[in-house]
Amino acid sequence: MREYYVGITIGPIIETLCLASRPASLWCASAMFSWLTEDMCNRAIDINGDIISPYYPNKKDKKDYSVTSKGVGKYHDRVIFRICDENIDSIKEKVKDVISKSKNALVAELISDKLVEVVGKSKEELTEVLLNYLQVKYIIEEKQDTNKENCILRLSPYLDAAELCPVFSVEQSIQPIMTLFEGRDVDKHNELVKLCFGIKDGNTSLLDQNGKVRDIESIADSLSKSEQKIFNYYAIVQADGDNMGRLLKTLVNDEEVKNFSQQCLNYTTAAADMINCFGGMTIYAGGDDLLFISPLENAEGKNIFQLCAEIAEIFKNAFEDYKENIPTLSFGISINYKRFPLYEALGDALEMLEEAKSVKNDNEEKNKTAVHIRKSSGQSAKFRYTNNDMLFTQMQKLLTMQADTVVLNSMLHKIGLYRPILSAALAAGKDMEETFKNLFDSEYHGIVMIYIQTVRETLEKVYKVVKSNDDMDYSLEKLFSSNSGTDEEISINLLYSLLRTVRFFSEKREAK
Amino acid sequence: MSRYLITFRPLEPYFFGGERTFGFGRETGQKQPYYILSEKTPSQPTLFGTLRYIILAQNDTLILNAGEKRTAEIERANKLVGKESFLFSKANSQITSGFGQSFGIINNISPLFLIKDNIWYVRTPYNHNPGKKNLPNTRYTPFVMKNIPVISGSDSGIYPSDYKAKEGCGGGYVSLDDLCVIHDEDIFFSDARTGINSHRTEDVSAEIKDDDSLFKKERWMLIEGFSFAIIADLSEDIKSGKLMVFMGQDKSPFCCEITKTNENLITKTRQAFSGKNQSDIKYALSDIMPVGESFSGEGVSYYIADTKVMRNLESNMNADNYYGRLKKSEKLYKLMKAGAVFFTDKDFCMNEALRKIGMNVIISI
Numbered sequence: 001m002r003e004y005y006v007g008i009t010i011g012p013i014i015e016t017l018c019l020a021s022r023p024a025s026l027w028c029a030s031a032m033f034s035w036l037t038e039d040m041c042n043r044a045i046d047i048n049g050d051i052i053s054p055y056y057p058n059k060k061d062k063k064d065y066s067v068t069s070k071g072v073g074k075y076h077d078r079v080i081f082r083i084c085d086e087n088i089d090s091i092k093e094k095v096k097d098v099i100s101k102s103k104n105a106l107v108a109e110l111i112s113d114k115l116v117e118v119v120g121k122s123k124e125e126l127t128e129v130l131l132n133y134l135q136v137k138y139i140i141e142e143k144q145d146t147n148k149e150n151c152i153l154r155l156s157p158y159l160d161a162a163e164l165c166p167v168f169s170v171e172q173s174i175q176p177i178m179t180l181f182e183g184r185d186v187d188k189h190n191e192l193v194k195l196c197f198g199i200k201d202g203n204t205s206l207l208d209q210n211g212k213v214r215d216i217e218s219i220a221d222s223l224s225k226s227e228q229k230i231f232n233y234y235a236i237v238q239a240d241g242d243n244m245g246r247l248l249k250t251l252v253n254d255e256e257v258k259n260f261s262q263q264c265l266n267y268t269t270a271a272a273d274m275i276n277c278f279g280g281m282t283i284y285a286g287g288d289d290l291l292f293i294s295p296l297e298n299a300e301g302k303n304i305f306q307l308c309a310e311i312a313e314i315f316k317n318a319f320e321d322y323k324e325n326i327p328t329l330s331f332g333i334s335i336n337y338k339r340f341p342l343y344e345a346l347g348d349a350l351e352m353l354e355e356a357k358s359v360k361n362d363n364e365e366k367n368k369t370a371v372h373i374r375k376s377s378g379q380s381a382k383f384r385y386t387n388n389d390m391l392f393t394q395m396q397k398l399l400t401m402q403a404d405t406v407v408l409n410s411m412l413h414k415i416g417l418y419r420p421i422l423s424a425a426l427a428a429g430k431d432m433e434e435t436f437k438n439l440f441d442s443e444y445h446g447i448v449m450i451y452i453q454t455v456r457e458t459l460e461k462v463y464k465v466v467k468s469n470d471d472m473d474y475s476l477e478k479l480f481s482s483n484s485g486t487d488e489e490i491s492i493n494l495l496y497s498l499l500r501t502v503r504f505f506s507e508k509r510e511a512k
Numbered sequence: 513m514s515r516y517l518i519t520f521r522p523l524e525p526y527f528f529g530g531e532r533t534f535g536f537g538r539e540t541g542q543k544q545p546y547y548i549l550s551e552k553t554p555s556q557p558t559l560f561g562t563l564r565y566i567i568l569a570q571n572d573t574l575i576l577n578a579g580e581k582r583t584a585e586i587e588r589a590n591k592l593v594g595k596e597s598f599l600f601s602k603a604n605s606q607i608t609s610g611f612g613q614s615f616g617i618i619n620n621i622s623p624l625f626l627i628k629d630n631i632w633y634v635r636t637p638y639n640h641n642p643g644k645k646n647l648p649n650t651r652y653t654p655f656v657m658k659n660i661p662v663i664s665g666s667d668s669g670i671y672p673s674d675y676k677a678k679e680g681c682g683g684g685y686v687s688l689d690d691l692c693v694i695h696d697e698d699i700f701f702s703d704a705r706t707g708i709n710s711h712r713t714e715d716v717s718a719e720i721k722d723d724d725s726l727f728k729k730e731r732w733m734l735i736e737g738f739s740f741a742i743i744a745d746l747s748e749d750i751k752s753g754k755l756m757v758f759m760g761q762d763k764s765p766f767c768c769e770i771t772k773t774n775e776n777l778i779t780k781t782r783q784a785f786s787g788k789n790q791s792d793i794k795y796a797l798s799d800i801m802p803v804g805e806s807f808s809g810e811g812v813s814y815y816i817a818d819t820k821v822m823r824n825l826e827s828n829m830n831a832d833n834y835y836g837r838l839k840k841s842e843k844l845y846k847l848m849k850a851g852a853v854f855f856t857d858k859d860f861c862m863n864e865a866l867r868k869i870g871m872n873v874i875i876s877i
Binding site for chain 2 (some may be wrong): 015088092095096131137138139140141155156157158160161162163164165166167168169171172173175245281340344359378433
């Protein structure tokens, strides 16, 4: 008997996510693949496979799959397991059988009688189309005693390469996935998703308290009676671990990899619960990846940035045993008006995540959040901060002041107006407290002086960091198209973005 | 036979519709999307249709009114550009039936390429290693291919050993002068407009109610200096010079320039990439519609491809009514995008009918 490693990769995940135009369909797009991964793990155990990644110690009934029982897809798109067998041909047949049975099982979950009726084709035709749509690739490696790297690091390059080779049908006129996501018509667009995976009324991620599938408006408008404009907006957030590759390199054997997989599962479970409590909908939480849609603020007044900071903390705690290589988490947040299409917002969040992770060199810290706010008027604001750093703290301070304290509503306009003076004062090393006192010297300004000085303090702190940190220059070049490049201008741009964000959070809805 | 270089320079932002357009919702009864994004480049059927238009316009045989019965002009038009627009269904059935569409004096057009300051740019092959984000490869750098030491379910014999999923592959366009890679953001910029559509409100007949009639449309524009281009092979001469054409959903104006030439896109591309790969590979200069019902990479040692869907507009001036003369094809096709690479020395996806409109052009580099 010989020992082999089997690696399986599934898709097309991004392509399927891009077909989704509603939270329910985005949820379903993610759930499909998580369900498929989980089912393959189950069947791999049946053939005496020892699952290394994801963490999957025991077989489960279908009703206990995470999509069905927890309403969240927790398994990512790769399965790696170890198996003993006489020869490789025998393993090939077993793996092909596992894949075939899992694909068929998933397709059976997706094709309801109602879907058949709506598409207007036979169940057999839909089955064939869906089976061709799902891309599952595998590789098999014989275990070598001389292996220096763990199985994830060894097999990933081959699985990555396999993903570059799409297999597809030319004629695409039958689109069951599209119909599943879009539904029958305007009033019944989520009905078909609800029929998949045995979704129960207790699924609080996907369903509201009336058992209705949540849409963007119901997610965004978590406080429907609130006057604030932010409840017309939603956030879509992509999060991804930093330097996971570096951590993986320190894992030598299969047991260490399994422990790591378990920590990933612990993290995603805790994160999904936190998002759910906040009023968000977790689309996907697997490995070190997280994707969710959320309101901008919850009933307790906690905002989306604070939620992300707390999720980053959970992530850090999940991996605290890896003392020398504790990974961090970066976020891409795209905030859009409720009518802004989800597939575009998803792309924007991914772009922001890339911005968050872009560094000048490999030694630079990631651990950042990049935010893009796109208002319905067309105005937008972009900024990036290191998680829990000064910028984040100042932003929270200003947000709290906006809610609790008397503020100067024209501050944004004034910063724009006084930009040349502030820039010159910063460059000349002037005392900014005095500069601000001179600029804001009317009687009314006395009432709001605490707020004005907080803004001054923010500008000073930002400037100090920008001056001493090339990284800040680099990031802002990418985020601001009209960046003039001086440290002073960059600092004022960043302050401007912060203030616009803070003001956005306090704006009132228009009276109907 | 005459060969022409035809360039199209947009004079304002343009919109080339994909599957997600305002019509997308209307046809299925779904709520119309609030936001739609244009494709960056015109499709081959669009360019082919525009050439047909140019030839008809130059010969005074445009049938502008659908109800016109100008028999002599219609006959002339049919002889110049064929009776109907390009149809994928006929192009596919030609392989088995042998009967293809005729397009009059048009023998074929090349795949779309870009041109700036007389430098030609084609889609970067997907086996280009972009390098790290903070240290990109600025010239075409093919992946190092190695034998795959494991059993692969797709029976691949080789794999790109230095491919990193987070860095991706391919991307942008490559200059045929020096193989420098330029990214899409250095070629295209977007123009998003918010509008109000009075037709979206209270459309009782479709039972779609929409109190909020705002919509956003994001068009693209080429950065100054760039033009779209094709090479057209014709059996008769046409007039050289400049003219205005209109393409896209908004009938955006393009300054079109027609110049006689001896240049050949395929030859130029082969020369540019000569010797750059470990061994000859096949490169898709254009989008590819596979022959047969599906594509599974059989017979190819390894390939790198990305897909897209396409549905074209069909025109048939001989149809009885307006909707028969211009309608969206009912069929949706999945294609491989230009830039795909295939590690094989065999020819495949051969379809002369598709090559006519500049598709399925796969060359060795």
